[in-house]
Amino acid sequence: MIELNEKRLLVTGGAGFIGANFVHYWLSRHPGGRLVVLDALTYAGNRASLDAAEDRPEFRFVQGDIRDQALVEKLLREEGIDTLVHFAAESHVDRSITGPDAFVDTNVVGTHSLLKAARAVWLPDNEAPLPQHRFHHVSTDEVYGTLGANDPAFTETTPYAPNSPYSASKAASDHLVRAYHHTYGLDTTISNCSNNYGPYQFPEKLIPLCILNLLEGKPLPIYGDGKNIRDWLHVEDHCRGIELILAGGRAGETYNIGGNSERSNLEVVEALCTLMDELRPTAAPHARQITFVKDRPGHDRRYAIDARKLEGELGYAPTRSFEAGLRETVDWYLASASWWQPILSGEYREWVGRQYGGSN
Template structure:
């Protein structure tokens, strides 16, 4: 099959591209406009594959998208392109509205027109898979509650509101036009190639540089942590075996308070890169961000029962692999931190 993947140079997107090229016979067209979070170095292991193509295109540009659909004739669209950092959405929501809402609408319309032109057999096999977040559900009340696929939406931030909007658009395009869509809502991802503004890589790299380790509020916010490669296996299962019109929640079964995550990273670093002053001494509590949800937790029983997916990594195994990856790939981290990774973006753009 031919996969058109938007946002394939991002953290989760690049993991999806690597997985498909390395583990299947399918081909991939990576469509990414290479914002600050897009990094082609994350795809260096597969960029020479004859089954891989990269296209520098903004998903808000319908004319260019239409040309890509005509050129590559995809069987599957996996839509991961999104602005995703909550703090950035609070400081400047405009990009989130544009990319996450207008971009999704634009992609849906181009995909719908393309799908309408296909033969009946090709139409039946086509899939549009929208990758979303558990943050659309807001936060949970009691300690035993879990997000299910029917939990009402109650987004708290401009980021989650924009993703909720895009989810609604995807469902409407199936209900109104018949476009065969799927939606997945995942919990917090972590793992290799994660941009350093996110919690776990930020803590790792700050600790190695002997900088403060900022923790919002009291650090008691609870998240369900999902190793990115487990997430990718789930995404591939959904798009190849899931039923059109369905939503699947994907979680790691690993609820941890943020302060527990930070402390665990410090302990692993102390073991692997010991120093006289403990890394945990660098923890600093900072003012909580506005509208910060207290707890997210996923009920992933549907995808387990219907598609047979369960995460392979526990938080303990996944976080150790993650810390080890960053320690072994400091050069990649430094190129992201000093901005030199963007030279490749500029070279592609030229």
């Protein structure tokens, strides 16, 4: 087995939220190998998220599309890549409802293009000994559908039942990854994670959106009654889960990565208000900014992850409580205006205004 410090990684979507956090996490723990980021720098990709890595000799950034199979093959060959970690995806449910085509193009066609490239480079001859390699595909708990209030949490054997164009596109990509392992012998693993939060998250998602709205005195838009429940996972715990899978995960297997922190959307926003009352006090409590807006179509009621397989096989457990992780996240955004201020462009503001009925 290739030691982690010697692995040569291609990270797709490495300028996005989870991808950038993974890049920093990996470089801090495994110097001496190679890490190449491939990112198209679409609206949610931010080169500034990788500033701290730019001067590292083992780091390289390439702007490009995962659907460009020739480019991916070229990178795999010239960099001697043995591990591909696939984060690149369109990932926001709201955007998938209004524009599903991009989700099929990136999440399904793009993943298939990567798989074809990996097969062409790593498995050029089915009769020859297979070079050591790993294609790790990062997916979501949303492929499993929705849970009732008293239903058991999702396991790796929960039947797929996606309810949004986003989750359907991720489910399709999961099936393609599985098929390339079983049909062609590609060494693949899949992880399905719960809702991530932490630094570098594009502010269309609930937590950064509300942090920035709190700073600007704007409404905090909450869909429906605010009682939709998610399991919240700090992004660094997610990165550690992936690291464990790369180190010892079994080929062809799926592993759930969760945070053991179920909270309703309303509870999350109320916790943010309490933190901001402490850190940025105003004349009135910040909770006055909470505003309920029309629910989105097909809004899943509850997600919950059972991560006992990853715990039992590879020793995973989240290291941060939700309270500690949320405070760290708020502190990061308060200290990182130079990162998020350029994002608040006209296009972003127009999208938020359309999405939440002018609440922003």
